[in-house]
Structure formats: C-alpha cells, structure tokens
Amino acid sequence: MNINIDFVNKLRTSGLRPTKQRLKICEVLFNTEKTFHFTVNDLSKIISEKLNQKISLATIYNTVHAFKKKGYLKEISMNSDKTYFDTNTTHHHHFFDSSTMKLIDLSDDQVEKIKINKALPGKKISSVEILVKVENE
Amino acid sequence: MNINIDFVNKLRTSGLRPTKQRLKICEVLFNTEKTFHFTVNDLSKIISEKLNQKISLATIYNTVHAFKKKGYLKEISMNSDKTYFDTNTTHHHHFFDSSTMKLIDLSDDQVEKIKINKALPGKKISSVEILVKVENE
DNA sequence: TACTTTCTTTAGAATCATTATAAACTATAA
DNA sequence: TTATAGTTTATAATGATTCTAAAGAAAGTA
Structure with missing residues (x-):
C-alpha cells in the first residue's frame, strides 16, 4: 500500500495524526486522476454509499477544514447555500x-x-x- | 414626498404593489447618495433599530428577493455564511x-x-x- | 509493554440563515 | 363596494454548520 504511506507522511508532515478516517478521506479526495469539486455532503455520501463506511459528519467537517487550513483543499468563492471545495489547489x-x-x-x-x-x-x-x-x- | 412617488412608480412599473413595507425598504436601500453592501440581517436591524419600525423578517427576505429579481439589487458571489446584497447594480x-x-x-x-x-x-x-x-x- | 498526554472521533444538541405555511390583511380593478 | 389576487406576518420547518462532552486512539516516555 504505497498510497497509504504517502498519505501517512503527508498527514504527519502537516502535524495531523494519520487516523483511519483521515486516510480514507485522503483516498477519496486525492487518489484520483482528476481534481474535482465537492460539498461536505457529497463527500459524506461517497463515503457512506459508495464505500459503505461510516465516518461521522462532524469528522468530515473537521477533516475538510483541517485540509483546507493546510492548503490541501481550496474553498470556492460563490454564493450558494452550500460550501464548495476544490481538490485543485x-x-x-x-x-x-x-x-x-x-x-x-x-x-x-x-x-x-x-x-x-x-x-x-x-x-x-x-x-x-x-x-x-x-x-x- | 417626491421620493415616495418615484418609488411607487418604480414598484408599479415592476409589477410590485407599492406597500408600506416595500416603500420603507426602498427608502433605506435606494434613498442614499452612495451604494452599499448589506445582509438581510443588516437591513432588518436598520429598520428595527434606527427607524424603530417593525417589518417581519419574512417580508424583508421576500422583498429583497423580489428586488433582486427585478434587477434593483445584486447578490454578491462570495462564500460566507451570510448572503451579501449590493445596491450597486x-x-x-x-x-x-x-x-x-x-x-x-x-x-x-x-x-x-x-x-x-x-x-x-x-x-x-x-x-x-x-x-x-x-x-x- | 504500560502509562500519560494530547489529539481525534462521535452522536447528538445547538445555532443560525433561510424558506415554507397558512391565516389575516390590503391594493386594485370592476 | 366587492371580489380577487397579491402581501404581510408569526411561527414552524429545514438544512448546513458548529458545539459539546465523553469515549477512543495515537505518540512519547519510561
């Protein structure tokens, strides 16, 4: 599992502990060819529906904000009832x-x-x- | 009250009935030298605190959206928990x-x-x- | 390995902006 | 006037996001 080692390092380097939840979220967000846009709700659905895993919504919010702070995600400026994030930083x-x-x-x-x-x-x-x-x- | 006549016409022309509430909101929004930015909450506070009047929050939302639809207000694209409007169209x-x-x-x-x-x-x-x-x- | 500390996750409650509801009210036109 | 369609309103409902406090997990140290 080379990918995971990369993510573990990425997280460690950022001062974030490489927890199961964060690694799973890394896989969804950064283990793709193309960058993409998503809302917290989208991400939550991918994890629960496609991957059949349970990560608390609070954790997803925490993680997305932590990643944004570290510069791994960008928040997109536009008014909408939802907040969009971008894996293209x-x-x-x-x-x-x-x-x-x-x-x-x-x-x-x-x-x-x-x-x-x-x-x-x-x-x-x-x-x-x-x-x-x-x-x- | 020349100003009010203007607003009455403005509203009538747009297919909006010139109600007391709408005229009051027009005064606050359009009877100024400079254009400005505001949130629905700002507008609500101006009306209740500065003008000591009561307009239901629902009416303020309705009116602001109606004015936006008619092109009298612009919504500003930026992500924030609140929605900003601009009287500069x-x-x-x-x-x-x-x-x-x-x-x-x-x-x-x-x-x-x-x-x-x-x-x-x-x-x-x-x-x-x-x-x-x-x-x- | 055991222990301690600090960080993290979690469910559920709380918050806040916004929208929906449905009844009372009002402008308008006939 | 009267009828109609449009408005206002208080309040409830919704939905995204944040908070809380307790349980769990990672890292450091002996």
Missing part, C-alpha cells in the same frame, strides 16, 4: 453553469492577465478569483 | 478585506479588460465577476 478560476449548477475549472493561463488599477492603502492582495457565470445558449 | 467587482470582513467596490474600469480564452460549447457567458481578497500588509 493551484491558482485557477471557475465557470459556474447556472443551467446545471455545476462548477468547471478555468485555468489561470486561459485568462489573460488581470490587472487591478486600484490599490487599498495598507492592504495587500492575497488572491484574485474570477467567477464566470454561464447559461445555455 | 452596475457591472463591477469587489475587494473582500479578510482583516475587516468588509466588501469594497472595484469598478469595472479599474480592471483591465478580462479575456477568457476558453469557451464552453452551447453555453454563453452571463457574467464575469472578480473577487480580490486582501489582507493587512
């Missing part, structure tokens, strides 16, 4: 399809360099995120 | 100051033209919103 943007309510990645190099001609005194920019809303033609 | 962007948790307008012409080099087949862009997160230097 590189700098990128999003389309939001209002027809399907789905998020689609928009890579940073598919957007021409954004220049903000306004500075706020005493403040520094920590991120610039674009949300492109689309709908059916 | 022109096309513009936002700074979000993580230190103070406040939103600041970023006008469209203070951002150099954004070009998205990715098209989604069968979809058309309905909006492009930038959220610039800032923090204390």
Whole structure:
C-alpha cells in the first residue's frame, strides 16, 4: 500500500495524526486522476454509499477544514447555500453553469492577465478569483 | 414626498404593489447618495433599530428577493455564511478585506479588460465577476 | 509493554440563515 | 363596494454548520 504511506507522511508532515478516517478521506479526495469539486455532503455520501463506511459528519467537517487550513483543499468563492471545495489547489478560476449548477475549472493561463488599477492603502492582495457565470445558449 | 412617488412608480412599473413595507425598504436601500453592501440581517436591524419600525423578517427576505429579481439589487458571489446584497447594480467587482470582513467596490474600469480564452460549447457567458481578497500588509 | 498526554472521533444538541405555511390583511380593478 | 389576487406576518420547518462532552486512539516516555 504505497498510497497509504504517502498519505501517512503527508498527514504527519502537516502535524495531523494519520487516523483511519483521515486516510480514507485522503483516498477519496486525492487518489484520483482528476481534481474535482465537492460539498461536505457529497463527500459524506461517497463515503457512506459508495464505500459503505461510516465516518461521522462532524469528522468530515473537521477533516475538510483541517485540509483546507493546510492548503490541501481550496474553498470556492460563490454564493450558494452550500460550501464548495476544490481538490485543485493551484491558482485557477471557475465557470459556474447556472443551467446545471455545476462548477468547471478555468485555468489561470486561459485568462489573460488581470490587472487591478486600484490599490487599498495598507492592504495587500492575497488572491484574485474570477467567477464566470454561464447559461445555455 | 417626491421620493415616495418615484418609488411607487418604480414598484408599479415592476409589477410590485407599492406597500408600506416595500416603500420603507426602498427608502433605506435606494434613498442614499452612495451604494452599499448589506445582509438581510443588516437591513432588518436598520429598520428595527434606527427607524424603530417593525417589518417581519419574512417580508424583508421576500422583498429583497423580489428586488433582486427585478434587477434593483445584486447578490454578491462570495462564500460566507451570510448572503451579501449590493445596491450597486452596475457591472463591477469587489475587494473582500479578510482583516475587516468588509466588501469594497472595484469598478469595472479599474480592471483591465478580462479575456477568457476558453469557451464552453452551447453555453454563453452571463457574467464575469472578480473577487480580490486582501489582507493587512 | 504500560502509562500519560494530547489529539481525534462521535452522536447528538445547538445555532443560525433561510424558506415554507397558512391565516389575516390590503391594493386594485370592476 | 366587492371580489380577487397579491402581501404581510408569526411561527414552524429545514438544512448546513458548529458545539459539546465523553469515549477512543495515537505518540512519547519510561
């Protein structure tokens, strides 16, 4: 189980104990080819329905927030009743399809360099995120 | 009361009956020099605390949503436990100051033209919103 | 290995924003 | 006026998220 050793190290390095629950969540989130978007509820369903395992919702919330804090997940800025997370932590943007309510990645190099001609005194920019809303033609 | 006549017309034109509650909310939202950002809770507090009036929370929600639907308010895309609205309905962007948790307008012409080099087949862009997160230097 | 400490998980309760419900009320048009 | 359709309201319901406090598990030390 090479994968698990990687995750154990990843967690240890971050000061997080490699518990069964966290390792399982790592597998679901990071053991995939493609990155993806999810809500806590999605993740909970994957674990309980597809993997037939039980991890308390509180633990899933705790873990997702811990991973976000460590930079393994990004929270996506958009208003919705739910909070979306992204396993793609590189700098990128999003389309939001209002027809399907789905998020689609928009890579940073598919957007021409954004220049903000306004500075706020005493403040520094920590991120610039674009949300492109689309709908059916 | 010229102002009220304007609001009565505005509402009538939109197919909304000019009720006492809606007119009061119009005054709070649109009878100001500057546009501003608010949550439903903010609005509710202004009405009850500053104006010493009682409008049911349900009515405030209904009204804010009706105004949004008519294009008199914009909902701001950012994740927060609360939903922010903007009385500035022109096309513009936002700074979000993580230190103070406040939103600041970023006008469209203070951002150099954004070009998205990715098209989604069968979809058309309905909006492009930038959220610039800032923090204390 | 046994022990201690600290971290983690958990079920369930609590919170908070928002929406639904259904009855009372009001603007409008005939 | 009167009828109708639209509104307001208090309150209940919902749903996402966080809190709590007790039980369980990992890590460090002897």
